[in-house]
Amino acid sequence: MCSYSDSTSDLDEELPVFDFLQAGRRRASQSRVEASAAKGDAAAGGTGAADVLMISSDSDDCAPYVPLAQRLEQRRRKAISPSSSSSSSSYAAAGNGEDGERCPPSNLPRPNGPSGSDWLLGLRQARTASRGASPVRRKPAGRGQQKDKEERERQKAERKALAEAAKALRPEECIKRMVVAVDPALLQLEGGGVLLSSVQALGCSCAVEKQSVPRSVSWMRRAAGAQPGGGGGGVPEAHVVMQVTVDDFVTLVQGYVQEEGRVPCGSGPSLTSWVQEHQRRHPGKVLSLAVIDLESYFRSQKSQSQKRFREAVAGEELGGEGKAKRRRKNGGEEARPEVSQVEVEEAVVHLQLHTGVSVRFLLTWKDFSAHIAMTTKAVAEAPFKREREQTGFSFHLESEWAGGQRVDRGGRGLLQAWRRQIQQFNRVSPDMASAILVAYPSPQLLRKAYSHCKSDREKISLLSDLVVRRGEGVTSTARRVGPELSKRLFLLMNSCDPQQTLDSTV
Structure with missing residues (x-):
């Protein structure tokens, strides 16, 4: 038999003390401590029995030395193994420790370091993995989500109906x-x-x-x-x-x-x-x-x-x-x-x-x-x-005779825009517009011609004598622009009154 007092100093130096092992250690060796104390009282004659704790190792003196913590662990495994058929029952039988944590199962490797926090973390991860990932329970959709879904479906149906109608x-x-x-x-x-x-x-x-x-x-x-x-x-x-x-x-x-x-x-x-x-x-x-x-x-x-x-x-x-x-x-x-x-x-x-x-x-x-x-x-x-x-305008936006004319950055298209502006007048044919364009290819040239005139009467009759030719060859005819169109163009280019009509007298 080996006395506990002879190896106390060596055990204190080699083995660390873990808090989570104290409760299990007290429960596992309580009966053995009482038996050893009774034997120590008989051997020592009753002297110092309360101060000395003797533990039997179930082996001869010639057996190799086994640390106390390992021997206690082996005895604890033998005690728990018959009832370890299910992990949940053995874990529940272990009870709670002093720090509020459940006692971990003893079949996992213990850490060699001075702290057991990492081992506890690994133990919890292993226990979660063994149980399997619990299925995620989805909360049933509330009334608000249901209304939003119905609103989206209604809008989708309306868009589809509008597309079908179009x-x-x-x-x-x-x-x-x-x-x-x-x-x-x-x-x-x-x-x-x-x-x-x-x-x-x-x-x-x-x-x-x-x-x-x-x-x-x-x-x-x-x-x-x-x-x-x-x-x-x-x-x-x-x-x-x-x-x-x-x-x-x-x-x-x-x-x-x-x-x-x-x-x-x-x-x-x-x-x-x-x-x-x-x-x-x-x-x-x-x-x-x-x-x-x-x-x-x-x-x-x-x-x-x-x-x-x-x-x-x-x-x-x-x-x-x-x-x-x-x-x-x-x-x-x-x-x-x-x-x-x-x-x-x-x-x-x-x-x-x-x-x-x-x-x-x-x-x-x-x-x-x-x-x-x-x-x-x-x-x-x-x-x-x-x-x-249904364009929102009281006039036609696109047509052959009153449509817009595209003008690029190089100025191409300005002559056609000026031609269409002249053709907007009533009873103005393309031949009459072409006759005016030949004499004055741009509005600026026409304004300069008006500035050279000495009186308003001369300005009004400036375009009246321009010749308008129709057809080609023997069947061609010629006529003048006339004073009426000349007066209208003069009012368009020189009038400052927004309420004045083109048919008004000057």
Whole structure:
């Protein structure tokens, strides 16, 4: 047995003392200390038993020397190993130390230095790694985040709808959203097939529906989100083209002539009153008429008049018999009413003045189909053209005659800008502007010429004798600029009154 008192000084010099080992050391060796104290009392005869602590090493005196701290650690490992099946249970059984830290598991290597802080840090990192990284719990989105998400989605949907609406206004896209509604009565006529073919060639849809206006063609515009082949209605357009037969149109013109009192009054309506009745029944519609092959009526009327003239010259005075023959030739029907081309033109002008409805005279059904196709394009592109014209100015910004002229840093383009400035005057042709440019290529030269004049009268008539030439060769003509344009240019270049007009007297 080795006495504790003989090796106390050596142990104090070699081994450091750790605070976190004190609690474990007291619990692990408490029973052994009491047993050693009892044996020391028996061996020493009761003298100094309280001051001497004896610890057994379970080995013979010839065994190699093992430090006390290592022997205590080995005994502690043997005591903990049966209950170390789970790391969590052994760590909980170790209890807490005096400094509030949990006692670390004893199977990790201890540090050799005087301080155990680094070892404790490594112990905690190893324990975290053994447990595995805990999954990050995301907090559920609050009401504010949900509202922000809904607001972003709503703004995205609005931007998409605006982009779709802008795309639908393009000329190449708007025609695809048009639906041409054709009255079935038009398809029963000789040119119905040609009409359907021309409409389908445009790329738009065609619907055969009974129209409120007989023998008419109307238009509808589908919404931006609707499919071309899908069902459902659209937004009806105001334009309506009505086809009027030659017989009906001539009868209406004859009613106009009778209404004017040139012939005895009849019972039929006039062209103007007939159209006004349709406008009253269908308010909000922009009506236009189309008459096909009116020239054949005038040709037949001319041939009949020539025939009657020949019969009168030949001395055939059988008027009643001739009328009967004519009636039998026409199938027992009365002959068409006779109206002249001048009367037709007067009736059309009267119609436009009182109702605003125009009449289109066409030769064949192919021309009528082309007219419907052209009207379809115009109706389809009308919103795009209105949007383009909304510039915020009361004048046209870009056009061939009043557009701007680009001038670079080298001065190229100044002559054309001066020409366009002169052409802004009323009744000024390009030939007149060119004549002024030849004499005075810039506004500064014209101002110098005005400064050399001795009186205002001479300044006003400075440009009046400039020669304006038109054409080339034998057919060329010449005239003067004249005093009116000369006076206007003088006021433009010299007047200091912003309220003075160019047509005012000087």
